[in-house]
Amino acid sequence: MSASDAPLLEVVGVSKQFPGVRALDDVSFTLRAGEVHALVGENGAGKSTLIKVLTGVYQPDGGDLRHLGKPVTFNGPLDAQAAGISTIYQEVNLVPLMSVARNLFLGREPRNRFGLVDVARMNREAAEILAGYGITSDVRRPLGLMALGAQQMVALARAVMVDARVVVMDEPTSSLEPREVETLFGVIQRLHERGVGIIYVSHRLDELYRICDAVTILRDGKLVHTGLIKDLDRLQLVSHMLGRPMSDVRKAGFTSFGGEHSAAGGKPVLRCADLNSRHKLTGISFEVLPGEVVGLGGLLGAGRSETIKAVAGALPLDSGTVEVDGTTLRRPNPVAALKAGIAVQPEDRKAEGLALGLSIRENIALAVLPRLSTAGVVSERKIDKIVETFISRLRIKASGPHQRVGDLSGGNQQKVLLARLLATGPKVLLLDEPTRGIDVGAKAEVQALIDELAAEGLGVVLVSSDAEELVEGSDRVVVLRDGAVAGELRGDEVTTEHLMNVIATAAS
């Protein structure tokens, strides 16, 4: 490539501010012709924001955007599309009720001499184009009747069929079958040869090393590394993503977790055997002893949250069993799981866990109502007593039981949620990112609380993107990758260094 070749797309010092969050902070990124450029980072690192800036969905607050060396401003997705930038989003963004062919050609339908859409030609061309992507189904049928992977292929075909010069792929393989992934890589190879620049977002390291030339790593809205992917080994890449310099990894002093719990031994309180769910989980098995904290490690998209959901009965399983205290759940569903003693703290406490408009008392009472009511009548006194107990035991800082949960700090909200879970008298606690979005002090308290609960004999499953928290909070760590168990860390192995090693090592 000669020096005079201007990059296809270039952002210099771009920033984007959202209320309360600096989503992008002085990020620069360059995409050259014929380059497959991996864009990686953990959740909230700013990948999606950067993509949306590049595709005109967001306008940056500061910094420059250059297209073929010339400064440009994209006022909307149409501007970016006009400049030859096509995007394939993670969720299929097509219209399910319209036919496959009409989806493929929407906005650029072939027209006859009267200016009307030439339906026959459109269907014929659609069938020809899609055959190149291994899709042979009837293009006149509604798109929504196709399998998700096939829909993704249609989206891909749509994105590259016009002379796209830049194609952005946001986790394109997340809903594809292995065979379809191969087709996708074939298409990427063709685009690469045509000189199209590709921005490839994925959490699957194997894929990145197989097809990408360059890599840019973001963390907390900042650029941490950019360069050729062959100059960066997997361990370095993971350590950049997680933000833990390998040399700096120490065992103690980062979190408020105590030492290991003397797992009481005996029978496992939770036992999962061979959990399978299409595209999401493959043969997940692990067990949790009473009084033990088992961490689920792995990158985003490795299947951590899915595993939690599967255990809690919220993810339909193709096969596998969940056993609580020796009893197998017959038909896994959230109600059965709750009855069996599995309490779940979902990843997004605002959307899935708490009623922010209600008081602390009401939030806790919601969970215990079924247990406290006699023939549908609830004893107010009993509720008061339980609520008082939890407020003091979990050290919830509030003006009183009637304060609105929405007015509490993030840490105290999290404690209310924990109180709610504990009020159901669980045997197993599933915690998905229990300290996300809460300040340092509250974090320490929540961590200490998790310790205490385990010490009291609960089985705890902990998911955290914070490697430090995971390693120090867990007695054992089950590491997931691509929806399968990639390894397990026990005893002295439970360190961030070992964790990264397992994450980075290819399964093969």
Place this chain on the structure above:
Amino acid sequence: MTLVAEPKLEKAEAASLRTERIVELVQRQGALAVLAIVLVVGLVAYDDFRSFDNAGTILVSAAPAALIALGMTFVIITGGIDLSVGSLYVLGGVLAAWASQYGIAAAFAVPLAVCGLFGLVQGLVIAYARLAPFIVTLAGLLGARGLMLALSDEGGTTYLVDPGAFKDFGKGELLGVKYAVYLVAVLFVVGMVTLYRTRFGQSVYAIGGSEDAARLMGVRIRGTQIRVYVLSGLLAGLAGSINAARLGSGVTVLGTGMELDAIAAVVVGGTLLTGGAGTLGGTIAGVLLLQVIQNLINQDGGVSSAWQTVISGTFIALVVVAQTYLAKLRRVASG
């Protein structure tokens, strides 16, 4: 998909495939199927129903409703709703009767302009202020009704259509069928071409199917929304015009609830209220079905108008329940 050329297909499988196809056909053309049944019943049971005159009566009285339902189909496919059309229809009739003193062109142009303007304002508010179409067009309903009452001195004044070309248009026939019916037929053909064969039509479906996806695919959301409400307003005004021409006056009491009849016809015709799917053929069948039922009840003569409405309502409910049931069957059969 050649069913005949598959001799190896298990018998049961072939049968289930055939069932699926029949169910699919009935579901897609449900209104048409029910219309056929109702027509057969009518032809057998009532002598008067069989006459050519009666067929003409059904068509000409269905004409205004058909025009309104035509616009409503576009609106509903985008996922919207237009409640203002009943009021605009009456307003259009009053304006047409008043303007007929200035000739036939004015009698068509004035209602079109005023009702089109109503649609434009509603479309702008829906597209730019992003308010719910239900609320915006409810305001339009009240506004148009108020304007109509002001023009007619709260119903005290009835404008008569001036004798002339406009009145002749209302009475004129070709081959025993009123001009208005031809006009409606032509507009439906134009509507079908627009909906199925233009980019605008594709945008209408795309927006109703998934507005977010449509936006990301570069569909101009606002422009499309504005256009469908203008279209709906224009057609309601035109419906008012042809009705005034037929009746010879701008009647102020008719048309209340017309928007609901139009919505019913569109939904019975198989268009999804949630948007994204629907056909104009279905809408025609829906309009005719409601009109034929009305006509049949009239043939009977023994039913009071209050009970006629109850019967119509029950019938609509039955058709929609049947469609939903068939849609479920189809899903089971194919999945």
